[in-house]
Amino acid sequence: MRILHHIPLSPFSRKVRLVLSEKRLPFELKVEKVWERRPDYLDLNPAGTVPMLVEENGLSIPDSGVICEYLEEAYPDTPLMGRTLAERVEVRRLTAWFDGKFYHEVTRNLLGEKYMKRLIGRGNPDATALRAGYANIRYHLDYIGWLAETRKWLAGPSLSLADFAAAAQLSSLDYIGDLDWTLNAPTKDWYARVKSRPCFRALLNDRVTGINPPDHYGDLDF
Amino acid sequence: MRILHHIPLSPFSRKVRLVLSEKRLPFELKVEKVWERRPDYLDLNPAGTVPMLVEENGLSIPDSGVICEYLEEAYPDTPLMGRTLAERVEVRRLTAWFDGKFYHEVTRNLLGEKYMKRLIGRGNPDATALRAGYANIRYHLDYIGWLAETRKWLAGPSLSLADFAAAAQLSSLDYIGDLDWTLNAPTKDWYARVKSRPCFRALLNDRVTGINPPDHYGDLDF
Numbered sequence: 001m002r003i004l005h006h007i008p009l010s011p012f013s014r015k016v017r018l019v020l021s022e023k024r025l026p027f028e029l030k031v032e033k034v035w036e037r038r039p040d041y042l043d044l045n046p047a048g049t050v051p052m053l054v055e056e057n058g059l060s061i062p063d064s065g066v067i068c069e070y071l072e073e074a075y076p077d078t079p080l081m082g083r084t085l086a087e088r089v090e091v092r093r094l095t096a097w098f099d100g101k102f103y104h105e106v107t108r109n110l111l112g113e114k115y116m117k118r119l120i121g122r123g124n125p126d127a128t129a130l131r132a133g134y135a136n137i138r139y140h141l142d143y144i145g146w147l148a149e150t151r152k153w154l155a156g157p158s159l160s161l162a163d164f165a166a167a168a169q170l171s172s173l174d175y176i177g178d179l180d181w182t183l184n185a186p187t188k189d190w191y192a193r194v195k196s197r198p199c200f201r202a203l204l205n206d207r208v209t210g211i212n213p214p215d216h217y218g219d220l221d222f
Numbered sequence: 223m224r225i226l227h228h229i230p231l232s233p234f235s236r237k238v239r240l241v242l243s244e245k246r247l248p249f250e251l252k253v254e255k256v257w258e259r260r261p262d263y264l265d266l267n268p269a270g271t272v273p274m275l276v277e278e279n280g281l282s283i284p285d286s287g288v289i290c291e292y293l294e295e296a297y298p299d300t301p302l303m304g305r306t307l308a309e310r311v312e313v314r315r316l317t318a319w320f321d322g323k324f325y326h327e328v329t330r331n332l333l334g335e336k337y338m339k340r341l342i343g344r345g346n347p348d349a350t351a352l353r354a355g356y357a358n359i360r361y362h363l364d365y366i367g368w369l370a371e372t373r374k375w376l377a378g379p380s381l382s383l384a385d386f387a388a389a390a391q392l393s394s395l396d397y398i399g400d401l402d403w404t405l406n407a408p409t410k411d412w413y414a415r416v417k418s419r420p421c422f423r424a425l426l427n428d429r430v431t432g433i434n435p436p437d438h439y440g441d442l443d444f
Contacts, residue, residue, distance in 0.1 A: 046365070047323055059308055063322075065287070066314040074307055085296055086281055092288040100285075101269055143268070 005032040005041070005052045008208050009115060009175060011107055012064035012099065013051040015168035019068055019161065021199035023078045027053075035120040065099065068161055080161045091155045094147075094162035098169055102140055107169050109133030110178045115211070137173075141184040148190035159194075167194040171203060175213045181222060188222065196220045227254040227263070227274040230430050231337060231397060233329055234286035234321070235273040237390035241290055241383065243421035245300045249275075257342040287321065290383055302383045313377045316369075316384035320391055324362055329391050331355030332400045337433070359395075363406040370412035381416075389416045393425060397435045403444060410444065418442045 004020065004027050006013035020027050032041055032050050045052045045062035052062040053070075061067050072081050082088040110133040113125035144166060147154045155162040170191060173179050181188045194200065204218040216222045226242065226249050228235035242249050254263060254272050267274045267284035274284040275292075283289050294303050304310040332355040335347035366388060369376045377384040392413060395401050403410045416422065426440040438444045 047319060059311065061311050062315055063318045066311060066318055069291070069314055070307065070311055073310065085292065088295065089281065089283050089288060089292055092291055093284055096285045096288055097269060 002027040002056055003030055003054045004028070005030050005050055005054070007031060007034070007050050008206050009111060009172050010050055011103065011111075011168045011172040012049075014171060014203055015099075015161075015164050016051045016053065016064050016067050016071075017203060018164040018168060018199050019071055019080060021202065022080065022159075022164070022197070023071060023075050025071070025075060065095075068095070072161075080159070080164070082155065082158070082160060087156055087158075091160045091162050094155050095165040098162070098165040102166070102169050105136040106133050106140055107173060109136070111172050111176060114178075115176055133178075137179075138183060141187045144190065145184040145186035148186040154190070163190075163194050167191060167200075171195070171200075174217055175208070176211060177214045181216070192220065192222060224249040224278055225252055225276045226250070227252050227272055227276070229253060229256070229272050230428050231333065231394050232272055233325065233333075233390040233394040234271075236393060236425055237321075237383075237386050238273045238275065238286050238289050238293075239425060240386040240390060240421050241293055241302060243424065244302065244381075244386070244419070245293060245297050247293070247297060287317075290317070294383075302381070302386070304377065304380070304382060309378055309380075313382045313384050316377050317387040320384070320387040324388070324391050327358040328355050328362055329395060331358070333394050333398060336400075337398055355400075359401075360405060363409045366412065367406040367408035370408045376412070385412075385416050389413060389422075393417070393422075396439055397430070398433060399436045403438070414442065414444060 002020075002025065004013070004016060006017070006029055008031070017027075017029075032038075032052070034041075034048055034050055037048055041052075042048055044054070044060040047062055049062060051064055051067060052060060053067045054060045061070050068080075072079070080091075082091045109129040113129045113133070117123060117125060144154065151157070153159045153163050154166060170179060181191075195204070207213075224242075224247065226235070226238060228239070228251055230253065239249075239251075254260075254274070256263075256270055256272055259270055263274075264270055266276070266282040269284055271284060273286055273289060274282060275289045276282045283292050290302075294301070302313075304313045331351040335351045335355070339345060339347060366376065373379070375381045375385050376388060392401060403413075417426070429435075
């Protein structure tokens with residue numbers, strides 16, 4: 001069986017889970033406590049990160065960006081990266097935006113400080129980082145809302161990796177109660193559409209020890 | 223004419239210049255002072271980063287990762303990302319390693335602190351960051367050396383984007399005199415081979431106002 005090594009609230013692990021499920025590729029999840037730096041895991045992935053996908057033929061694929069490019073090439077039946085060159089640029093541009101800019105400006109400052117730091121025993125959240133995260137999330141939600149108002153899906157007329165990259169970041173933040181859905185109505189409507197897809201179900205049912213998500217987290221109508 | 227908006231010592235701009243030249247695609251360079259946040263530039267690339275490529279047909283492509291995927295799809299004649307799925311995973315894995323891990327652990331701590339900070343008027347280098355950069359570069363040079371000893375090129379039997387991603391980071395650090403080439407002989411040999419390619423010539427001839435590179439920088443035999 002295909003195995004995805006992951007951490008439940010890692011937005012990058014979540015993105016890959018969504019892509020695998022949307023492409024209807026069965027997989028088994030294994031939690032990898034990356035901070036323990038297991039030698040067997042580092043042999044397969046010297047960067048020591050999650051997610052890492054291991055195919056049934058033994059091919060191991062680290063890095064969520066590398067995994068998503070691989071899945072698109074290996075399993076093209078449900079295309080998630082656009083068809084024309086221009087469409088593919090836009091899908092990849094927005095995916096890089098959410099994986100890079102959104103993560104560094106928002107998710108790392110909130111989820112990273114409040115959850116990951118505690119998980120690996122690195123102390124209390126830094127107040128400056130939290131302030132930056134709460135300030136930055138506002139303009140990011142506005143940008144998502146603007147995209148959602150001007151297009152059917154974030155990168156254009158078709159559902160794509162860009163929607164999953166964005167939804168993965170938001171779902172991790174939503175789990176820890178850090179999303180104020182009243183801030184932007186079009187963003188909320190778009191997220192409700194993504195979250196209602198069958199590929200999202202397993203994510204919404206996951207529970208992490210010691211943290212309960214807010215009531216609306218698993219509610220498909222909020 | 224195709225235009226690449228860049229900053230001369232940005233390793234990500236350098237990576238794209240190497241790929242364009244290796245694929246024999248003519249282009250014009252325009253320096254973009256990203257810290258000035260020009261509205262016309264932000265219209266094309268809301269992330270406000272370099273590099274950004276603008277094709278003759280008007281298609282604008284931001285983010286060095288997105289640009290390199292685009293160039294491989296649009297101009298496949300000189301393939302730089304491997305042929306089989308496994309080869310492509312390895313090229314992308316190493317490219318992500320140099321763009322992500324190497325950049326954050328080394329280049330940002332050295333070039334970022336010593337050059338970029340001064341360029342944008344953000345004060346003096348942080349001593350802790352410099353120490354981290356000089357400590358981290360040693361194990362990164364060892365890893366490159368190990369790859370170079372066990373394979374013809376970093377990702378396998380063919381020259382690939384992984385070689386350019388690594389060489390771009392190293393060439394930026396070499397320009398500011400931060401590379402001690404005595405640390406790892408196989409890394410030095412591999413770099414001499416990459417640096418001798420015609421695609422590297424323009425990079426080695428570039429000069430940045432106020433900083434002269436060490437004598438060996440442009441010397442193909444060191």
